Amino acid sequence: MKKNSLIISTAIISTLFASCVKLNRAPVDDYAPEAYFVSEQAALQNLASAYQYAKMSGFFEDGDGIYMDDISDNAYCPFTNQLPSYIALGTATPAKISGAAYVDLYRTYFDYKGIRNDNFFLENVDLVKTMDKDKATGMKAEARFLRAFDYTRKLMCFGGVPLVTKVLDYGEENSIPRSSEDDIAKFILSELDTVSQILPVTRSGDEYGRVTKGAALALKARLELFRGDFANAEKDSKAIMDLNLYGLADNYEGLFWEENQGKVARDKEVILEVTYQQPKWGSWIDGLYTVAEGGWNSVNPTQSLVDAYETKNGKAITADPTYNADKPYENRDPRFNASIIYPGLTWNGRIFNSLQPVGPDEYYNSSKGNRSRTGYCLRKYCAPLDHLPVGDPTLAQNLNFIVFRYAEILLIYAESLIEQGKDLGLAAGAINQVRARVNMPAVTEVDQAGLRKRLRNERRVELAFEGLRWYDMKRWKIGGQVMNGPVYGVRPGTVDMTTGVVTWSSPNHITVGAERVFNENRDYYFPIPQEDIDADPALQGHQNPNW
Structure with a gap:
């Protein structure tokens, strides 16, 4: 199966974004949209840049989602020049992040380059008069999904943020206030409702890796679960199940190995993944x-x-x-x-x-x-060298990053039922599908509290290192319980x-390093980077609480 049809055109990206700055401001030079939307191929190249700037991946400097586990109870960040170390120790500040050399989660997730690219595409793709209208509509739906994904992550990390849905003229970026968290959520969910009716159910061949109806429903269900809208999370996760397109991969460990990509036994679980093709665009x-x-x-x-x-x-x-x-x-x-x-x-x-x-x-x-400071190392994603096609892990790889997979959908469905206190047998059944894949015994709890406890642990171990644990800690409000105090590692021996x-x-x-500190009145939200507040008068005085 051919992967990654949307290979990034670095020439277009470097030119298009040379002048982009805060909050989606238009370039101040003379580049005109007509220069970028001259053909269907040019439109695809611009869409490719939108995929790249969405930063949906979890790999290093390409979304950093895996490293979100370093600010959770799942993992420890050993490097003091990486922002996750500051966050976990409670020493991060809106200004101190200028010293974070790597994995700058604050700047990566508050950045508006991706939003600008999406808006630029949406406003100008119709300039390609020779392109089939249905194809253009489908590509717009992809850009709207990418924008919704970007805003979803911003909402989960920062709460309310400026809502920008057009390419701003020079100076407009200084007058966009934060929208409320509720308004951002309403916008995202409305967009996903619409695009889920437009996007194709499947992609194959050259289109593999582009978003589908299932991806739109998965993002919607993930956000609804995060927001505590369990009825709609149930509805949308069940809609994915009812597509009858997805299943659980035959091999859990092999799901995260490059050599299995393109095989039905593995790919049937994947709803959306960021695809790579080195040397043009490899995963690190x-x-x-x-x-x-x-x-x-x-x-x-x-x-x-x-x-x-x-x-x-x-x-x-x-x-x-x-x-x-x-x-x-x-x-x-x-x-x-x-x-x-x-x-x-x-x-x-x-x-x-x-x-x-x-x-x-x-x-x-x-x-x-x-x-490793804890004495444990990561095995997930790290295929043994004799199973690594490139052979040397220090070189660029073709390992894809899974954004949404079917196991998460089953667990969203189960949790939604549990939290509504309904159909607990169906909830247990969904959990047990995930457990059966690795030959683990079925859960037998029949009460809400018991199933909730099993579900939460199941999410932790099944989805470990996939960048979701911090969001679970936040919505369950357990940060103070699991993140304060020492980090423990192996026993001596x-x-x-x-x-x-x-x-x-x-x-x-x-015990590993300094004790972690989690302030429940502050740390469920990231601070808006100080440099963004300094650059935008409309944000001044509107930092997140206690930052």
Whole structure:
């Protein structure tokens, strides 16, 4: 299956955005829309730039969604020059982000270049008089989806933001106030209602990777769940299920490996993914790999997440008498082994040892900057080297990033029913479909509180490192509970480098870095970057509370 038909035209992008600044302002030079919309191919190139600037990916500097887990209880950011470190420690400020060299979530998600590109496309695509009108309408629906996606993320992170639906004339950007969170949500949902009736149900061949009806419904359901509109989240997630197009991939770990892309056994779960095709536009995943593979270990799984994976008996480790604390990695939910590298694991032909300064020195207490501070490393997305088509993880890859997949839809459907207190059997059934894929026992709770607890843990382990945990913490209002205090990692010990057997020297887990601080009166919203407030008088005096 050919991927990524919308290869980005870097010449067009660099020219078009050379003069773009805050809040969607039009270029101040003499470039005219007629220069960019001269043919259907030119329109496609402009649409391609809209896809790129939407930054739907989770990879490094291309959306950074995976790194959102670093500001949750799932993971720890080991680098003090990355904004997630400031956020988790409670030391970020609207102005301090100027010192965040990488993974600048505030600037990335508040930026309006993507919105401007969408509006520019919508206002000018009809200049291509030779293009079929239905095709133009479909392309407009894609741009409207991308704009809705961008505003959804802004709403989830910042609350109310300036609502800009046209290309602004010079100077107009200084007079656009924040719209309310409710008004932004109404706009997004209305747009998605409309485009879901226009977008095609499927894409194939050269069009694979472009948005569909299912993607529009998935974004709508995700936002409705976030907003607590459970009735509509139920309706839209069920509408996706009723399309009868999607299913669960046969192999959970293989879902995130490049070598399986284009195979029905994997792709049937994918509703939308950002597609890559190096060398023109490759995905960079070296930030996720271990030291031995030349990686940066930018996402360190926490002990809290490790403990969230049930035993293979379907019980929490605290509730299963068969769980052995001295053999903590045995007999666990298969998603644990598919997601996390742990001491004693045979990985890429070696025994992984983060407990001692041996081999490639992945010791958690080493002076090496790229080691994992928690002693755990990321396995999700990180195919073993003999399954990595490019071979070297430090080079650009063709690994796609999944934006929406069917397992999330099943869990949205289940949670929507649980929170409405209705059809709890159907809710359990949806959860159990997700669990059955990895041969985990069915949940048997029949009450709302019990199912809610199981659902929340199921989301955590199934969707770990997919950039959704912080949003779940926010809507469940558990940030103060799970984000204040020390971060824990492995227990000290030794690893037999022949057998992989771990011998622990202490019952206590290591603590990692400074204690985290989460202010519940502040930290459920990102601050608007100070430079944006300084540049826009209409934003001054309208920072998020307590920032």
